[in-house]
Each structure stands twice: as structure tokens, then as C-alpha cells.
Amino acid sequence: MKTEGKCAMCKVEKAICRQKDGSHPAFCSTVLYPQAIEKAACEYEKSGIKPFAYNASVQEAECYIDRQAVPSYKYPVKPRVQEIIEFSRKMGYRKLGVAFCGGLHREADIFCKILEDHGFEVISVVCKVGGIDKATIGIQESEKVQIGKFETMCNPIAQAEILNVAETDFNIIVGLCVGHDSLFMKYSQAMATVFAVKDRVLGHNPLAAIYNYHSYYERFQQDRIKKVDVVEPS
Amino acid sequence: MQCALCKAKKCIKGQNCAGLTETDIENSYSTEDRRLLSAAANVESRHYMQLSRIEESAMLAKEMGCSVIGLAFCIGLANEASHIAQYFQKYFTVHSVCCKICGTDKDQLGLAKRQADQTEVMCNPAIQAKVLNDAGTELNFSVGLCIAHEMIFNRYSNAPVASLVAKDQLLAHNPLGAVYSANWRKMKLGI
Numbered sequence: 001m002k003t004e005g006k007c008a009m010c011k012v013e014k015a016i017c018r019q020k021d022g023s024h025p026a027f028c029s030t031v032l033y034p035q036a037i038e039k040a041a042c043e044y045e046k047s048g049i050k051p052f053a054y055n056a057s058v059q060e061a062e063c064y065i066d067r068q069a070v071p072s073y074k075y076p077v078k079p080r081v082q083e084i085i086e087f088s089r090k091m092g093y094r095k096l097g098v099a100f101c102g103g104l105h106r107e108a109d110i111f112c113k114i115l116e117d118h119g120f121e122v123i124s125v126v127c128k129v130g131g132i133d134k135a136t137i138g139i140q141e142s143e144k145v146q147i148g149k150f151e152t153m154c155n156p157i158a159q160a161e162i163l164n165v166a167e168t169d170f171n172i173i174v175g176l177c178v179g180h181d182s183l184f185m186k187y188s189q190a191m192a193t194v195f196a197v198k199d200r201v202l203g204h205n206p207l208a209a210i211y212n213y214h215s216y217y218e219r220f221q222q223d224r225i226k227k228v229d230v231v232e233p234s
Numbered sequence: 235m236q237c238a239l240c241k242a243k244k245c246i247k248g249q250n251c252a253g254l255t256e257t258d259i260e261n262s263y264s265t266e267d268r269r270l271l272s273a274a275a276n277v278e279s280r281h282y283m284q285l286s287r288i289e290e291s292a293m294l295a296k297e298m299g300c301s302v303i304g305l306a307f308c309i310g311l312a313n314e315a316s317h318i319a320q321y322f323q324k325y326f327t328v329h330s331v332c333c334k335i336c337g338t339d340k341d342q343l344g345l346a347k348r349q350a351d352q353t354e355v356m357c358n359p360a361i362q363a364k365v366l367n368d369a370g371t372e373l374n375f376s377v378g379l380c381i382a383h384e385m386i387f388n389r390y391s392n393a394p395v396a397s398l399v400a401k402d403q404l405l406a407h408n409p410l411g412a413v414y415s416a417n418w419r420k421m422k423l424g425i
Binding site: 073074075076207211216 | 283414418420
């Protein structure tokens, strides 16, 4: 069987991807895919990509303060909302698009206000834009969230097309559903980033399930997803 | 005792490392404690992994047969406390007390201020407890009280207290964020 990259499994302390004289496991992506890495290096030279990649890395470093200190330490100080504002400024963006899920309407409202208060023009588009019946994409009655009721489809392609027409410089996703976010990113002409990822159960913090993998979310250690009933005090 | 550093945790299989007899252990729990333990075990056994902490707290109070509940909240979480109070009011009579109750200036107790020349009202956890004691609450829940203030509130509350929310001003009330995030764990906590 062909060896494929499995970086997530790597336990090498001084890895070749971090230092030139480092070592690597058999499934090391750095060793297995030299052509892809070479191709990527050419992509970074492209005029539309270079400043974006450059500023993203500058922004990454600037999250830490006291970088001159010896001995060095990493002290992160900027939440993601601040990073998005600063990165957008570095790129010279003026017009920002926000594609949000209706379930996070209040969050999107505050987020857009923050962007506007920091000098950006903001165009926001809710997922339900267009008000199109879910049946249009083949959703059956039994496949709706609320069976038997009229339901509007999430319309991530329309969200993207609207922001394309508005000619936004940069688009930001707030809590779109799994898959709807993919479609949005596919159709968005401007570069897109994610501010929030939806997790309806875990307060939009999907990593909470990972952090509790060895305790309260151990059910993911096997291939079984348990049905959870709604329980109320009586 | 250094249980937190123990890798074996054989206690969960029945090992008794503390050297206490069964009688010692049974005598450690009062009648009220046993009511709480029983209610907690009922809630856990019937609803394991089905309830958020807020729902679980309401369920526990129901299981205890309570009808009057107290909330002691921090003014920094007033909005959150309002939502929690509305939820509890579906099932109980709720008395809620803000940390700044009485509006006492920090100068009165000689407490340090963030800005010395400004009026700065102290948090008043003993009074939060007193108000809830006087109202006859049967269980009290704290919502984001400061660390030391929570200690004082817990000391003076007549009713048993549970924390619904642990305040973490920097980490949006998720103190474990400092443990879960490698950035924080390694670089700031140095572990």
C-alpha cells in the first residue's frame, strides 16, 4: 500500500518540517510530496497571492508580544476578531463581506458593528437570503428541520454571489453550516476567512468534543453516535 | 495526597488509598449531604450526558424538592444572569442578588482601587449571601463571582452553593482554555 502523509500522527520531536537537520517518520509529508511543495512555492510568487501570504504570516507573529525578549517566550494577546481587523487593514481592504448563519444573527450584528466601528464598509448576508423553498434542491418533507413546515433553504451560493456583486475585498464567514461554508468558499470571488464555526451543541466550540475525547465525549472512540433525548425538569 | 499526579487512579476500581474505614466514610456525610448525594446520583444516572450545567442544576433542584432558588451573580455577567434567572423561573421562585448590592465604596473597607481617585463600588458577597439567607432560598447558584468573593459567598450562604459559572475575565469564562490551549499551557503556565 502506498504510504500517504499522516502528519497528525507524527511524534518526532525535532521534525524536518521545523528544522533542516531534523528527522522524519516514514509517513512524512515533507519527504513524500516534494513536487506539491515545489508547486506551492511557485504559487506564493504570484502577485495576487504573495502579499496575502506575507501579511497572514506577519499577522500570525504579531499575535505574540515581547518577541524580542531573551530568553524568548510566546505570549499571545489577540483574539481572532482583532486579528481579522488588523489583517484587513494590512491588506488595505475597505469593503468587507460577512456571510452569516441566521442562528448567529445577534453575534453577526455585533461583529459587523465592530468592523464598521473600525472603519470598514460592511455588507452582510444571511444564509436564508432569497427565501427559496428547500424543496428546490430536492429536500423532502421528512428531511426538514421541522417536518411539515415551510422551510427556506440555506443559500451559500447566493451569499457569495451577492458579495461578488458588491465587490467586497474580503469575505468573512460567521457560523455557516458544515458544507454550506464549503459552497460559500467555492463561489466567493474574494478571499474568505472564518470568524466562527458553528457547533450547535458545544457553544460554537467544536474543539470541546476533542478536549473531552478521553472523558465525556469518549463515545467518539467507537463508531456510534448516540441519540440524545431532550429532557426537562417536570 | 497527590491524586492529581497519580497515573493509576485505582480508586475508580475500589482501591482505598486514604486509609479510612467504611464507618469513617459514612460518618462524613450528614443527613442533608445524603439528600444531595442521592439527588445528584439520580440526576446523573437518569440523564448522563444529556444536560448542560444549567439544565442539570435545575434538575438537581427539582430532585431535591426545592421551590425557592438563589442566584448570586457578578455584574459583569448581568446579561447572562438574566437569561439564567428566566430559565430557573420556569420551575422555581428565584431570588437574584448582584455583587454590587448596597453600592458600598471600596474606601469603606480600605480596599485597593483600579483608579484611586474614582468611586469604585466593592463586591459584597457576604451581603449577597445574607439577602438569599433572609429570602429562605433552598439552593444557591453563583454566576461568575470573583475568586475570593465566591469563597466568602460560599462561607456565608446557609443553603448549599454550586457554581454555575466560573469567571475568567480574559478567557470568556472558560478557565480551562488555559489548560486546553497548548499556547497557554506551555508558554504562559510553563507546564
